[in-house]
Amino acid sequence: MSRAARLLDLLQLLRRHRRPLTGAAIAAELGISLRTLYRDIATLQAQGAAIDGAPGLGYQLRDGFLLPPLMFGADELDALVLGCRWVADRADPALAAAARDALAKISAVLPPERRTAVEHSGLLVGPATPAEQDPEALATLRRAIRAEHRLRIGYRDVHGETSQRVVWPLALGFFDRVQVLVAWCELRGALRHFRTDRLSSVDDLAGRYPRRRATLLAEWRAEQGITADGI
Structure with missing residues (x-):
């Protein structure tokens, strides 16, 4: 797993819990060492993540936190929507499902007005007849x-x-x-x-x-x- 993916998994884990989680519990669920966890939390905090807590006390992500990289512009969102819709329509079932899931995850963490723009995007993918494949x-x-x-x-x-x-x-x-x-x-x-x-x-x-x-x-x-x- 890449470090970027691990950091995102850490944020998603903290988002799922309203109460503070101990470092040991987080590390066990993510399959990483405590040392790696503390380093990852410090990295996220340095990038602006509102993570409260300390070793021995537990950690909690404050409500309403959005990672700055997820604050896409209008053209960036159009590109993501069109790309995901194309893959969902043209790719094999596993990749198509992944595209729909990815777009849903992005939409879930956007501000309300951006989420509405994604859900009601006017960029559509036309019909196609792909060759039959395994x-x-x-x-x-x-x-x-x-x-x-x-x-x-x-x-x-x-x-x-x-x-x-x-x-x-x-x-x-x-x-x-x-x-x-x-x-x-x-x-x-x-x-x-x-x-x-x-x-x-x-x-x-x-x-x-x-x-x-x-x-x-x-x-x-x-x-x-x-x-x-x-x-």
Whole structure:
């Protein structure tokens, strides 16, 4: 878990309780040490979080506290709403549910007028007919990309020919109808693209591939003439 995610989990935990929580109880629920907890609380307090308490006394988040980074501007909220709605409409069920949950979490901590703007946003996503795909396979692809794991895939090309490949997954490109996996193919010894609706099987080989994903992705961007801000 990243430190940013851990700090957010700490805030969410404090929000759920109206009474002070001991450091030991918080640390146990988050699965961290007391030393890490005290450091995280000090970091949040330094950033303006209204956390009352001290070691041995317990901690409590004052009512009404909002993290400054969640005070989005109108254009930022429009971008978040449109992006989440697009994912909810176009992605596989797990990612679609995550998009809806993320938007609900953001909306829950916004000031009332901003929350109303999100709930009644006029930015809509038009209908589409995505290609039929295996939701579990797509979830496996995303996990493997994050973990930098090698995959064994069964793939059917445009001519209907099938093959077994071992690939190093780098990224997923999302289009209106299909998703495209960008990966290093061990069979070809080069970067290749695979339409996810043509995957007949996806198996995580559990081991990390030998090169860093960021390095390979930079090489792919260079091949495609895409700047770092373009994906």
